[in-house]
Amino acid sequence: MKVSPVLPVYARADVSFVEGDGCRLRDAGGRRYLDFAAGIAVVGLGHCHPAPLEAARAQLERLWHVSNLYWTEPMAELADRLSARFGGAQAFFCNSGAEANEAAIKFARKATGRSGIVALEGSFHGRTAGALSATGQPGKKEAFEPLVPGISFARLNDDESLVAAARPNTGMILLEPVQGEGGVHPATPEFLQAARLLADELGALLVFDEVQTGLGRTGTFFCFEQAGVRPDLVTLAKGLANGLPIGALLVADGVARGFEPGDHASTFGGNPVCCAAACAVVDAIDDALLANVVDRGSQLTTALARFGEVRGAGLLIGVDVDRPASEVVADCLEAGLLTTAAGPRTLRLTPPLVVTADEVDEALAILDRVL
Ligand code: PLP
Numbered sequence: 001m002k003v004s005p006v007l008p009v010y011a012r013a014d015v016s017f018v019e020g021d022g023c024r025l026r027d028a029g030g031r032r033y034l035d036f037a038a039g040i041a042v043v044g045l046g047h048c049h050p051a052p053l054e055a056a057r058a059q060l061e062r063l064w065h066v067s068n069l070y071w072t073e074p075m076a077e078l079a080d081r082l083s084a085r086f087g088g089a090q091a092f093f094c095n096s097g098a099e100a101n102e103a104a105i106k107f108a109r110k111a112t113g114r115s116g117i118v119a120l121e122g123s124f125h126g127r128t129a130g131a132l133s134a135t136g137q138p139g140k141k142e143a144f145e146p147l148v149p150g151i152s153f154a155r156l157n158d159d160e161s162l163v164a165a166a167r168p169n170t171g172m173i174l175l176e177p178v179q180g181e182g183g184v185h186p187a188t189p190e191f192l193q194a195a196r197l198l199a200d201e202l203g204a205l206l207v208f209d210e211v212q213t214g215l216g217r218t219g220t221f222f223c224f225e226q227a228g229v230r231p232d233l234v235t236l237a238k239g240l241a242n243g244l245p246i247g248a249l250l251v252a253d254g255v256a257r258g259f260e261p262g263d264h265a266s267t268f269g270g271n272p273v274c275c276a277a278a279c280a281v282v283d284a285i286d287d288a289l290l291a292n293v294v295d296r297g298s299q300l301t302t303a304l305a306r307f308g309e310v311r312g313a314g315l316l317i318g319v320d321v322d323r324p325a326s327e328v329v330a331d332c333l334e335a336g337l338l339t340t341a342a343g344p345r346t347l348r349l350t351p352p353l354v355v356t357a358d359e360v361d362e363a364l365a366i367l368d369r370v371l
Contacts, residue, residue, distance in 0.1 A: 020047025098126025114171030184318025
């Protein structure tokens with residue numbers, strides 16, 4: 001048998017996609033699928049949405065790359081837009097969620113002078129060394145130890161364990177407002193408020209990893225808006241450029257100075273084509289789109305309750321199933337519906353934010369047959 005020239009870090013499904021349009025995909029054999037994976041919560045506006053497509057195309061024809069030794073208009077405009085949405089912040093741009101979290105870890109160390117991190121069991125922050133160290137899933141880490149030291153883990157929605165995990169050198173508390181990869185487990189507003197209080201008491205930075213929950217996915221631009229808790233740092237990636245690679249660290253105005261020239265960098269970070277697409281994405285996340293996320297989210301969660309426990313927010317939804325989630329994902333694919341697994345028994349649905357009521361009904365009809 002011919003060995004694939006691609007390293008096998010993914011258990012890839014045996015399908016190759018060639019075209020996408022909205023919530024639909026077409027494979028190399030011409031078969032059409034309904035996409036409720038959206039590239040793992042990435043393609044928020046749907047495949048080939050005209051706004052980021054036109055913005056990226058126009059930028060491709062003008063300028064691709066000059067590095068961060070200079071300014072480009074799309075990068076500056078994206079920083080402006082994200083600052084406005086946050087209510088005052090400075091941005092560092094990189095290429096992925098893991099990189100955004102690495103930047104947050106380094107920023108917190110520099111700003112507080114402390115290297116300790118409090119993170120959560122069941123969390124996921126990425127596969128690079130620092131982000132993996134803060135990931136609370138031992139199975140993903142064991143083969144790669146020793147990793148970054150000084151990270152203690154608390155239980156989600158357990159204020160006492162959060163306090164118990166704090167150390168004198170804690171410089172940051174890092175958490176996802178909804179744990180995505182770990183099985184779609186939302187943090188309660190009370191827990192996020194407790195984390196805010198603890199960070200203030202410790203003089204540590206509160207960091208929300210909104211790589212999966214941000215950019216409208218949970219019904220507000222940032223998920224934290226729903227809890228009324230403002231973090232010091234936020235990391236974004238996934239949906240930011242609707243599928244082009246980009247990540248961002250936002251640092252709230254008023255947070256102690258962290259980075260100075262030379263402290264951190266990324267050759268491709270802030271790439272003009274990705275930033276132009278991202279500006280169009282941010283502009284498209286308006287009240288009407290967010291209302292659709294809330295409405296389609298409740299349409300889905302109400303109907304999914306017949307299959308098992310449903311968790312999540314907006315269009316980041318997990319439903320517990322009675323057999324391995326990977327089997328259900330494979331059966332759904334066979335039936336023409338893309339989904340993902342989040343943990344061993346949780347089926348995750350993250351359709352594009354533009355999904356229609358009819359498309360939700362169509363997905364539910366397929367799930368009825370599969371489950
Ligand atoms: N943080 C969260 C919450 C994520 O869900 C992910 C990816 O799933 C990451 C970080 C890592 O992002 P990336 O794969 O872009 O490095």
